[in-house]
Amino acid sequence: QSVLTQPPSVSGAPGQRVTISCTGSSSNIGAGYDVHWYQQLPGTAPKLLIYGNSNRPSGVPDRFSGSKSGTSASLAITGLQAEDEAEYYCQSYDSSLSGWVFGGGTKLTVL
Amino acid sequence: QVQLVESGGGVVQPGGSLRLSCAASGFTFSNYAMHWVRQAPGKGLEWVTFIRYDGSNKYYADSVKGRLTISRDNSKKTLYLQMNSLRPDDTAVYYCAKTGRVGATKASMDVWGKGTTVTVSS
Numbered sequence: 001q002s003v004l005t006q007p008p009s010v011s012g013a014p015g016q017r018v019t020i021s022c023t024g025s026s027s028n029i030g031a032g033y034d035v036h037w038y039q040q041l042p043g044t045a046p047k048l049l050i051y052g053n054s055n056r057p058s059g060v061p062d063r064f065s066g067s068k069s070g071t072s073a074s075l076a077i078t079g080l081q082a083e084d085e086a087e088y089y090c091q092s093y094d095s096s097l098s099g100w101v102f103g104g105g106t107k108l109t110v111l
Numbered sequence: 112q113v114q115l116v117e118s119g120g121g122v123v124q125p126g127g128s129l130r131l132s133c134a135a136s137g138f139t140f141s142n143y144a145m146h147w148v149r150q151a152p153g154k155g156l157e158w159v160t161f162i163r164y165d166g167s168n169k170y171y172a173d174s175v176k177g178r179l180t181i182s183r184d185n186s187k188k189t190l191y192l193q194m195n196s197l198r199p200d201d202t203a204v205y206y207c208a209k210t211g212r213v214g215a216t217k218a219s220m221d222v223w224g225k226g227t228t229v230t231v232s233s
Contacts, residue, residue, distance in 0.1 A: 100146065
């Protein structure tokens with residue numbers, strides 16, 4: 001059971017928009033700690049996708065966006081492409097655990 | 112370019128030990144805190160341990176406390192993970208990751224290595 005809760009899977013057709021939620025609590029997201037998102041393509045290492053809730057590193061397409069409100073955060077992907085098929089993880093810091101925490105991951109399938 | 116390369120993984124018996132290394136290049140290693148993150152076969156990411164840029168503070172997940180030890184040698188630009196009393200549930204790919212801001216502790220993990228595989232089995 002992960003500290004941050006994500007849906008196990010989401011899907012969408014090419015060109016559509018999907019969102020992935022990440023629900024935490026008052027000791028992590030709700031405490032004001034930043035949420036970061038990672039993309040993991042099959043068989044590869046995770047890659048930073050969104051940092052500081054809503055910022056995109058250089059090279060990440062603007063089809064990817066992040067937001068945070070209260071004890072939750074969301075990743076939105078617009079204009080879905082086949083290459084977006086991957087596992088997505090949210091991550092934050094938890095003051096009760098004095099450690100960094102990940103969501104359980106969400107598998108995105110492009111139909 | 113910024114790069115992290117892990118090494119030292121392998122097959123070890125339960126109760127055994129292993130030391131992982133993570134060689135950094137392309138950035139000023141001594142300015143950045145570092146993490147180890149692992150991923151068991153078919154499972155999600157699990158944060159393992161963190162060390163500040165100067166090695167002054169270290170934090171561990173409860174699942175590894177007392178058995179795994181993080182350290183760094185800034186002169187060699189290398190991060191280490193000493194793994195003792197290994198258990199089958201430590202079987203995973205182990206990634207080292209760099210924090211995204213100089214001196215920061217709770218920043219993102221902006222660069223990851225390709226990982227090294229540890230298998231604990233008799």
